[in-house]
Amino acid sequence: MTMQAPRTGEPAPELELPDLDGRVTALRDLSGRPVLVSFLRHAG
Helix, strand or coil, X not given: CCCCCCCCCCCCCCCEXXXXXXXXXXXXXXXXXXXXXXXXXXXX
């Protein structure tokens, strides 16, 4: 399955990621708030 990035002005795709404490947060739960998603490479 190939996924394309949304265009400017389109809603972001569904996304769920764990935070630094391991709790999963869904992008939909942050609706209406500014969000910065940072992908860090885990060394190990």
